Amino acid sequence: MPGASRVPPYRSRALLDPRGVLADFGVTVAEGMRISVHDSTSEVRYLVVPMRPAGTEGLDEAALAALVTRDAMIGTGLAVAVAEVGGTA
């Protein structure tokens, strides 16, 4: 688990102000987009499947995997846009 998510600034505010915590990670969540927080209070573990970026139709598995970051897998970031990795859609 990355360091930022173990510390009090994250753990205290992720439940009350997740929009603000995501802003700390450089992620802007549009008004009206639902924010679902899951406080992991058991031994059940979860994986976040990142939202598919626009313009990725037709990309193969390897090309899609290149868009996935650590933060996208833990819910503190989005998969990077195709343009950011120089891919073509």
Added chain:
Amino acid sequence: MNGAADLGGMMGFGPVQPEPEGVHFHAEWERRALTPNLAIGATRRGNIDMSRHARESLHPADRLTSSYYPIWVEGLERLLVDSGLVGAAELVAGRASTPGVPVPVLSAERVWAVLAAGSPHARRAKAPAQFAVGDHVRTRAINPTGHTRLPRYARGRSGVVERVHGVHVFPDAHAHGAGEQPQWLYTVRFGGRELWGDGADADLTVAVDARECHLEGPQQLSLT
């Protein structure tokens, strides 16, 4: 217990400082602080819930001013003494002064196999689940002095059962050597305003995993 590990909703810690990918430890000793916390499970004198309780039992002033791995080290020291594996004087001296308690030991060559096997907390159900997906439930307003994983912000709150996970080890008992006492485990989702009031983000919902004995159905609610 209402300890300093239960931070949800607390304010004043400042912004999150994201770290680059690939940074796992900030010093070599942090790597070594993690391993004995895993190894103590093999001795059967400790378990994950006892470790959590040891860490949440640190004095709030110490807990809140310590970084992550010092908390793990201090929690482990407490657990080693409480479980009788290490004497308090031995801990201070930094070496053993008694022969030691014979316990199963995790050998280096078995580490990966043990970690890969995991330690599932699911158990066989002996009674049907009291609640189903979609049920409206309320968490109990408990304040136990012992371990619980029901966070303070989610006590006495109304939510909806989102998932039924089966029967799992009950941390409130397991942390205190009272056996596993397995309980039905549910994911319960709450509206942001139910937890945080009218000023909360309208787009927010929060879910916790909660044990059956911490939940009551609407028909069980009363004002007495």
